[in-house]
Amino acid sequence: MASLWHAFLDGSFLYPFAFIVFALGTLVPAAMVVVSRNIVHSALWLLASLASVAGLYLLLGAELLAAIQILVYCGGIVVLFLFAIMLTPGVGHADVQVHNRQTFWGLLVALVFAGVAMHLLRDETWGWEPVANLNDVTGRLAGALLGNYALAFEAASVILLVAMVGAIVIVRAEPGE
Amino acid sequence: MIETPMVPSIQGYLVVSMLLFAIGLAAVLVRRNAIAVLMGIELMLNAANLNFVAFWRYHGGQPMEGQVFAIVVITLAAAEAAVALAIILSVYRRFRTVNVDQINLMKG
Numbered sequence: 481m482a483s484l485w486h487a488f489l490d491g492s493f494l495y496p497f498a499f500i501v502f503a504l505g506t507l508v509p510a511a512m513v514v515v516s517r518n519i520v521h522s523a524l525w526l527l528a529s530l531a532s533v534a535g536l537y538l539l540l541g542a543e544l545l546a547a548i549q550i551l552v553y554c555g556g557i558v559v560l561f562l563f564a565i566m567l568t569p570g571v572g573h574a575d576v577q578v579h580n581r582q583t584f585w586g587l588l589v590a591l592v593f594a595g596v597a598m599h600l601l602r603d604e605t606w607g608w609e610p611v612a613n614l615n616d617v618t619g620r621l622a623g624a625l626l627g628n629y630a631l632a633f634e635a636a637s638v639i640l641l642v643a644m645v646g647a648i649v650i651v652r653a654e655p656g657e
Numbered sequence: 658m659i660e661t662p663m664v665p666s667i668q669g670y671l672v673v674s675m676l677l678f679a680i681g682l683a684a685v686l687v688r689r690n691a692i693a694v695l696m697g698i699e700l701m702l703n704a705a706n707l708n709f710v711a712f713w714r715y716h717g718g719q720p721m722e723g724q725v726f727a728i729v730v731i732t733l734a735a736a737e738a739a740v741a742l743a744i745i746l747s748v749y750r751r752f753r754t755v756n757v758d759q760i761n762l763m764k765g
Contacts, residue, residue: 503673510680540714557738564742568749580758586686594679608715624721636732643736647743
């Protein structure tokens with residue numbers, strides 16, 4: 481299925497078109513996250529940006545990762561952000577000053593980083609072809625997660641458990657309150 | 658006439674990922690609201706993930722390391738977001754603000 485889809489997509493004019501759509505859909509909302517004056521709008525722009533990253537994963541042939549991206553980021557983390565925004569009233573909407581005093585220097589650092597990285601990328605010659613084997617990607621990923629990388633998989637699950645317990649302990653009201 | 662390649666090279670993905678990282682960096686450095694700073698961190702983690710998957714596709718061959726690493730990063734990002742938002746709520750209860758430049762308890 482996946483390989484059929486990519487056999488169609490890879491030679492088609494649709495691939496560059498879809499790439500440009502998803503790339504702009506990632507970068508423009510990401511920029512809106514920075515400039516948006518309303519923090520709720522920032523969270524919704526973040527949602528759009530992360531969903532477009534899932535589209536880029538699809539173009540790269542990582543279907544399971546695209547689904548995980550939608551489930552975890554769009555369904556979980558952005559909702560968590562919205563809850564946190566709603567639980568900190570008075571900070572989000574009535575704020576006249578959303579950027580701090582080092583706006584100029586912060587933007588300068590980001591621009592310098594982008595310029596240097598762009599320069600390095602341009603000088604590098606990447607003559608690579610998309611060589612990854614797209615047959616049964618999800619099945620082989622499952623095999624890798626429960627085979628060679630089972631330790632990382634189990635460690636991640638323990639970290640999630642610890643983070644969950646830690647988050648509950650941190651936000652729990654003090655007995656005196 | 659230059660023949661346009663139908664399959665873009667890895668460079669396109671790397672440029673997108675790099676710009677996404679720069680935007681996330683700008684969000685972390687510029688925004689006052691700690692929740693917006695966290696959003697910038699999420700953008701930077703996504704940029705790293707995009708790089709992992711792009712290098713898997715263009716340099717991977719048989720192994721699945723790139724995707725396995727991306728899944729681990731997504732898991733850690735979820736854990737990080739949960740703990741960081743819990744800390745932000747705790748800070749809000751104490752200071753009644755989450756603006757990072759107003760929380761200066763440790764400033765001498």
